[in-house]
Amino acid sequence: MPPITSPHNERLKELRRLARKRGRDESGRFVAEGEDLLAAADEAGWRPVERYCAAGSGLPGTEVEADVLAHVSQLGSGTRALAVYEQRWADAPAGPLCVYLHGIADPGNVGTVLRSALAFGAASVALGPGCADPFGPKAVRASMGAVFQVPLARASGDVAALPGTTIALDAHAGSGPLHGPLGEPATLLIGAERAGLPEALLEACDRTARIPIRSESLNAAMAATIALYEATRGEDAGDHRMSAA
Structure with missing residues (x-):
């Protein structure tokens, strides 16, 4: 089959639609770009709906002329490979270790939290109101493939629906x-850097905790990473994920 040569090709138009949240919401699909991300998806057992590669690259997929593929790429430097996948959402947040995000609007932070959740063996990440789309291009890239391995769940902000002891990170003294290590099933609740967690949510949690720092605040993804390290300190990083299976 000859390579796609026109940026107006209908299949490529669909890729551009998936770059926007509305397109992802309507289709339930998303795009991952780059050979490393696609390899991570393959390793995790995700089968692409469509796969595209630069013509002459020798990579699997429908061939597209390199400059045309760059035209639909969301990477500043272009890409040699990208693929479309069906989104996967868990029915509910799962323990024994869950991370709940509230109001984290930066997609890079959301993706980085997924990467940290995978590194420290969290069983799931729950996204509450005001969070960026974890299947958006920036979040997928920042996750470094963790989006294909960490179960994701939507959450309403109801603390009672979160697994285990609920521990809210709060910067107040x-x-x-x-x-x-926590030594018990728990959910770590993380809010946005400036706004933090809503007062009502803090009051509904079993307890609050802070990360002692000398400055005013931490980036949300950094705070989540430190909290995950502390929560699992001295444990095997795979324990929580194996227990959740």
Whole structure:
């Protein structure tokens, strides 16, 4: 089959639609770009709906002329390979270790939290109101393939629906330092850097904790990473994910 040579090709138009949240919401699909991300998807057992590659690259997929593929790429430097996948959402947040995000609007932060959740063996990541789409291009790239391995769930902000002991990260001095390992099923709740978690949500949690720092605040993804490290300190990083299976 000859390569696609026109940026107006209908299949490529669909790729551009999936770059926008509305397109992803309507189709339930998303795009991953780059050979490393596609290899991570293959390793995790995700089968692409469509796969495209630059003509002459020798990579699997429908061939597209390199300059035309670059035209639909969301990477500044273009790409040699990209693929379309069906989104996967868990029915509910799962333990024994869950990370709940609230109001994290930066897709890079969401993707980085997924990467940290995978590194420290979290069983799931739950996304509450105001969070960026984890299947958006920036979040998928920042996850470095973790989006294909960490179960994702939508959450309404109802603390009672979260698994285990609910521990809210709160920067206020009244919160005690976060000490680990936790040694029990738990959900770590992380809010946006400036706004933090809503007061009502803080009050509904079993307890609050803070990360002792000398500055005013931490980037949300950094805070989540430190909290995950502390929560699992001294444990095998695979324990939580194996227990959730």
